[in-house]
Amino acid sequence: MSAPTATDRRPPLSVAEFAGPARSALSPEVWDWLAGGAEQEHTLAANRAAFDRLAVVPRVLADVSACDTTATLVRSRSALPVAVAPVAYHRLFHPEGELASARAAAAAGVPFTVGTLSSVGFEELAATGATLWFQLYWLRDRGRLLDLVAAAAAAGSECLVVTADVPYMGRRLRDARNAFALPGDVRAALLEGGAAGRAHRAGAEVSAVAAHTAELLSPAVTWADLAWLHERTELPLVVKGLLDPADALRAAELGAEAVVVSNHGGRQLDRAVPSLTALPAVAEALAGRDCQVLLDSGVRGGSDVLTALALGASGVLLGRPLIWGLAAGGEPGCARVLELLAAELRHALGLAGCADLGAAAELRTTPMPCPAWSAP
Amino acid sequence: MSAPTATDRRPPLSVAEFAGPARSALSPEVWDWLAGGAEQEHTLAANRAAFDRLAVVPRVLADVSACDTTATLVRSRSALPVAVAPVAYHRLFHPEGELASARAAAAAGVPFTVGTLSSVGFEELAATGATLWFQLYWLRDRGRLLDLVAAAAAAGSECLVVTADVPYMGRRLRDARNAFALPGDVRAALLEGGAAGRAHRAGAEVSAVAAHTAELLSPAVTWADLAWLHERTELPLVVKGLLDPADALRAAELGAEAVVVSNHGGRQLDRAVPSLTALPAVAEALAGRDCQVLLDSGVRGGSDVLTALALGASGVLLGRPLIWGLAAGGEPGCARVLELLAAELRHALGLAGCADLGAAAELRTTPMPCPAWSAP
Amino acid sequence: MSAPTATDRRPPLSVAEFAGPARSALSPEVWDWLAGGAEQEHTLAANRAAFDRLAVVPRVLADVSACDTTATLVRSRSALPVAVAPVAYHRLFHPEGELASARAAAAAGVPFTVGTLSSVGFEELAATGATLWFQLYWLRDRGRLLDLVAAAAAAGSECLVVTADVPYMGRRLRDARNAFALPGDVRAALLEGGAAGRAHRAGAEVSAVAAHTAELLSPAVTWADLAWLHERTELPLVVKGLLDPADALRAAELGAEAVVVSNHGGRQLDRAVPSLTALPAVAEALAGRDCQVLLDSGVRGGSDVLTALALGASGVLLGRPLIWGLAAGGEPGCARVLELLAAELRHALGLAGCADLGAAAELRTTPMPCPAWSAP
Amino acid sequence: MSAPTATDRRPPLSVAEFAGPARSALSPEVWDWLAGGAEQEHTLAANRAAFDRLAVVPRVLADVSACDTTATLVRSRSALPVAVAPVAYHRLFHPEGELASARAAAAAGVPFTVGTLSSVGFEELAATGATLWFQLYWLRDRGRLLDLVAAAAAAGSECLVVTADVPYMGRRLRDARNAFALPGDVRAALLEGGAAGRAHRAGAEVSAVAAHTAELLSPAVTWADLAWLHERTELPLVVKGLLDPADALRAAELGAEAVVVSNHGGRQLDRAVPSLTALPAVAEALAGRDCQVLLDSGVRGGSDVLTALALGASGVLLGRPLIWGLAAGGEPGCARVLELLAAELRHALGLAGCADLGAAAELRTTPMPCPAWSAP
Numbered sequence A, B, C, D: 001m002s003a004p005t006a007t008d009r010r011p012p013l014s015v016a017e018f019a020g021p022a023r024s025a026l027s028p029e030v031w032d033w034l035a036g037g038a039e040q041e042h043t044l045a046a047n048r049a050a051f052d053r054l055a056v057v058p059r060v061l062a063d064v065s066a067c068d069t070t071a072t073l074v075r076s077r078s079a080l081p082v083a084v085a086p087v088a089y090h091r092l093f094h095p096e097g098e099l100a101s102a103r104a105a106a107a108a109g110v111p112f113t114v115g116t117l118s119s120v121g122f123e124e125l126a127a128t129g130a131t132l133w134f135q136l137y138w139l140r141d142r143g144r145l146l147d148l149v150a151a152a153a154a155a156g157s158e159c160l161v162v163t164a165d166v167p168y169m170g171r172r173l174r175d176a177r178n179a180f181a182l183p184g185d186v187r188a189a190l191l192e193g194g195a196a197g198r199a200h201r202a203g204a205e206v207s208a209v210a211a212h213t214a215e216l217l218s219p220a221v222t223w224a225d226l227a228w229l230h231e232r233t234e235l236p237l238v239v240k241g242l243l244d245p246a247d248a249l250r251a252a253e254l255g256a257e258a259v260v261v262s263n264h265g266g267r268q269l270d271r272a273v274p275s276l277t278a279l280p281a282v283a284e285a286l287a288g289r290d291c292q293v294l295l296d297s298g299v300r301g302g303s304d305v306l307t308a309l310a311l312g313a314s315g316v317l318l319g320r321p322l323i324w325g326l327a328a329g330g331e332p333g334c335a336r337v338l339e340l341l342a343a344e345l346r347h348a349l350g351l352a353g354c355a356d357l358g359a360a361a362e363l364r365t366t367p368m369p370c371p372a373w374s375a376p
Ligand SMILES: Cc1cc2nc3c(=O)[nH]c(=O)nc-3n(C[C@H](O)[C@H](O)[C@H](O)COP(=O)(O)O)c2cc1C
Pocket: A033, A034, A035, A047, A085, A086, A087, A088, A115, A116, A117, A135, A163, A240, A262, A263, A264, A265, A266, A296, A297, A298, A299, A317, A318, A319, A320, A321
């Protein structure tokens, strides 16, 4: 079966098939911003390759008539071992922005991570009833940073996800080529006065969004700073964007309740190891510690979630695929993506003989033979 | 030599070349049902890749003037280390359905597995003279289930092959896309009143066959149920569709006389390990036990059978290729496929210096270097 | 640099580039007979892949102003660690047949292996002045077999190369498809009355050459028969066509002075391990014994020879490439191929810091990273 | 994102993208001379594959607000862990030749290696203010050789880079095919009377440049000769073009202050191991010795430099990419390449959590899963 093309008008039957309709719905520049990665996009491609090169060994003859997919992620209950990943500026993809996606997350019963660069404010998001998590970029201004964390707590965020892999943005050549900038009506709703001024000023061969974050974010943040912040908030701490087991251990020792093994969807260091490849060593390093391992970067369907669980993750963050749903169809689009993901996961669990997520964690994995081969 | 295309009118000279004529003979929907796999079809492709990535180390200077290809599979004598795999509804592919394929199996001297979803009844099949095996799907209704097993025994089945990897059907997106349903004249001949009603009702973006099996089959079946059944029948037990050595061991301990290492031709869990990749660990786990190891999923010719034997299988089930023969030419088509397979296997044994199947079991294997490479 | 195409009229600058002109010079049927392999041609392709996936670690700062490429192969002195492989019926490729190729071998100072199926007789070949080796196929008729060996000895053959991997021909589908048969003027000059009658009778979907050899050759030959022959001739024994170290050991114990690690250029067991992949284990098994290891199947240039030496071979047999030269240009074509091979090898030795073949045997090897990758 | 094509008129945003404009600016023959490698160009392709198949595991939460990229290479201070590789005859690519590239190196603060086959003289190069290194090819005439070294020292060269992998040129088939020769106005400015006479005489199927070097260079040079030279100059010794750890050790024992792990950009032994693949064993062999490990062959951007550092290199030589800049835009083109490389490296260091080069040396690496895979 060949991949559905952008002009394919048939409704997607799998999470993976939502890429086509999303691409059709977006301008090329916004699609590039969403789909693109850093530099030569090696890591972006390898994120998928890592899943494709791994096989799972299913079990049989367990009662799978009622697979239990519920999970506790950090401290939040979730209908699935899945939370929505932080993605900046949802209003780039649909006029309702985070309002649509958060509502879908609420309906699906999965946590929704509000980004520092959310284009919709806390108040509106809290009103969706979604379980909220808050993702923090380390602002240069510590006053604003603490204010932001306090606002997140006040809005009911159940944890604080500090993104650790963005001292500055990766070199995303598509955006520079496109002189990508935010349209005037898309703003950073959580920053003072919705201030994302620099992100709106297009300039030749520069990504305005990258320029904006360079202004905004501190490349000087260290583990000590993180400890400083940890002391100043009650919110459970999650460190997102690490790949080295030593960093994971450091996060756990500092008191983090979860880490997210992530290369930011291939958008930061090109040549960074795929998250899935990095996962087993991180999981092993944290074995026996009170610190969950989550994963993102490359999750495109239910069997990917199963694979991540088999390699030691407690759950995953869903990044681009939810945005595909948002772009293709607003809130119902997001809902359909989450519905398909739930169905795919439940199916995969059953076919792997797993009545719950604990059983999935016991599955064996092995390299998948590569079908690139064909006799000449 | 490039692969023969669908419009290639020259008679196939190898088992593998029968795919083309079969495709030509079938409607696209039926071809998709036959050829397709679950979700992204990774496992489907990897089943072939696993064979292609493996090399066999032949021996020389044995007397191979009369290679003995006969085997005892479970308790049945067979002219080849091959049995026909259970495949639902042969009448989808040719009006004579299982009658044609069973007759060819009888003539070739290999066991024929009658599926729970056979489109021809036991009586007619018994009359073909074929060695019959019976494949059981675990029906929700235990009464019907025992009746079915009793009917199979009465028809002379020499063993009972319980399919363990179908709590429900895998997500076969081609069929959903095609709104695939059974034509009115193709029925489940072994079920009460030929009842496959649901399988005939086409519905948008749904596979009617999948919907039917969801109604029919129990996703709650466990090892304990299997033990329960084992006590209620004299038929030797075979467990089909396992990949994990621990499951193989469990089957052996329960009294199974054979297991079939299989991922159902890539039709159930996408991302499941290829059978051939899983085979050595299963064979090792069962070494010294009175339980044969059979394999299916990806066998396309005599050297594939040789490879499976070298990795520890006692024989293989032939799935799609026999159906190619059926679609392309009814009973003679099936006969030709089995004739080619026998010739290919006898040839391969001789070229590998093996006068019998026992010698094949001693062959060394090693990874095959991948010719995907070409200098730019 | 893309590969030269068949219509490329520029003179080849490397051994590998001779394939194009040869293909242009031959009818499609003869090209297929020359270029083709058994069944799906996996082993044929893998023979090249095995070389391409291997890297050599060169040395530096040795005096390579006069690289010594001379070798003793079996008992023959050779200008290169190369002998011409036995290839049936050279007159299929050029009217002068083995006369042309043997003369070129004589001029280049490398042994020429006369095949059992030579299309030119011993007398004429002896007159070329080439160092002759004789390749024996095990004839069903032992009288003729001993006569043939005696004739070879009388013609001055310096050794007897018994081909061990042809109990019968591999299934070469191209030839069956082409209904390939020998033209009337190409005969088996060494057989009584030039008898290759069956090989001339074309029949639908059958290779007449395969049918002829099936008539002629015994599939019952064993190690005991080989010992029987060894006692009946003074000629040093070489066993050609083995891949398993245990067979190599057996050959050495029987008194063979060399083995040829070979899969017959991918023409016998499809799925057989590439010779180069099999080489190290064979070389290790024979270490310390008085039995040389030669290799063929896939050698296409000087750096391939270097690689084989680094992995433990004392030399290689050159198969198809010499025939490319013969087809493209008769004796001068063969001479050019051998000249290019010598130049390439001398060059490669020098660039690897090897003043002689002994130094090449000390080179390290390591897997070559596969450039199939490219970012999407 | 697809690779920019030769006709792409947009300014390059990465070092890698400079290949396109360079190709557009050059004649096909000169492009082939620059881009080509030896024989089948396996090593050329594998040089890139080696980088692409390797992943780096980044660290997080280090203060990377001011990444320090300065390095001491041999004894020279450099703004980057990068020196310009010796490349013959820069005037082939731009009328200003080495003058342009050396000025750009001076401005960027990186050492510039003057080649034995420089097309601009020492005096002019010294006037650019660049840190000069001198690359020596071992001339047949020892008097000229010592004169040349003395001239290099007089011009202020900070070290002597002896190229060890060119007893003669590799077989570069593109150049032979193109009958490549130097244009009359491009001369070997450092050789007596600018004598590169043979290099100007085009001849069918011969590279005039290869013929010239065969006349000029000695294939007899050994480690003893190198020791002899080492005693006769004060210049710190660097041995360029080795891949085997034993050779590296020998260089260190002889007193070399650095080695360059290099296969000459795939232009010498085809089938030679990629430099990056060879690097770890060399670095390990030299651990604890006073001998730096540098690397070239395949470096195309900042993350390649990071990768080399992670595998044990102290720095890299930049070969073809600087020439791309020269061809595409003279001195400003070179400056832009170096500016992009610096930016990419600084970026990559920061994204890998490395505040300096020492931190990069501590990064873990792991194989990168190959995205060649795609479901059929
Ligand atoms: C368009 C886009 C915007 C993103 N914005 C943020 C962000 O603001 N904060 C953050 O921590 N991660 C951000 N990410 C990274 C995601 O949280 C997540 O790590 C990534 O999307 C995972 O890769 P995948 O989508 O390919 O699975 C963004 C990713 C994308 C694609």
